Amino acid sequence: MVDSSQALLLRKSGHDVQWWAEQGRSAGLKGDAELREWMRAGHGITGYAQYAVSWEMFGYPEFMLRDADELLDVQYRDHPNLRPIANTLLAWAAAHPGVAIQMRKGYISLHSSRRKFAQVTRANNTAVDVTLRLEAPIGERLKAVRVREGDFFDRKVRLTSEAQVDQEFLDFLETALEQNS
Structure with missing residues (x-):
């Protein structure tokens, strides 16, 4: 996530995270909210690109300093019946070249080389929900999500x-990966 946020910042602005952090320090920014407003209002930089600078200036969130296995253990500690579902999805992702797995505090994010395509x-x-960035008709298994x-x-x-996690479901994942690569 750090690498992708830094790469996004560089693509959006043409400057790396160190450059932005130095600019923020020179501007006397003292906190995350002040930094985000300064980047958005003054420079048009929003979203994940801002995270890279915030982390550089003010430190990383606690969950980002944890091991991926530890994050997964915490997510499913009280729900061992659901852990095999997550493990199967992680195995699918690990077996696909070009799929990056990002463990988060409360979910698993699956990314193509271009962008996120699934969230577990x-x-x-x-139950475990797999939300997809997918252009496909709504059906018996594939449901609409209000966003x-x-x-x-x-x-x-x-x-x-x-x-x-059968072939029909894996086809949804494969299609989402293809559409977002």
Whole structure:
């Protein structure tokens, strides 16, 4: 996530994270909110590109300093029945060249070389949701997700067992990967 945020910053602005951090320090910025407003209002830099500078100036969030296995363990500690679903999805991602896995505090993010295409989230005590950036018709398994305008993650599959990670579901993942590569 750090690398992709830094690369995004460089693509958007033409300057690396060290340059931006030095500019922020020179401007006397003292906190994250002040930095974000300065970058957005004064320079048109928003979103993940801002994170790279914020982390450089003010430190990394606690979850980013944790090991990936530790983050996954915490997500599924009280829901061992759902861990096999996550493990199967991680195995699929690891077997696909060009798929990057980003462990987060509350979910798993799957990225192509271009952008995020899937998010794996423990939905409740009995299910894992896989939200997809996918252009495909709504169906029995592929459900619509209500999202804010401009959010392209508007398809979801809810999984309640490892057996549901079947060929139909894997085809959804493969298509999402292809469409976002």
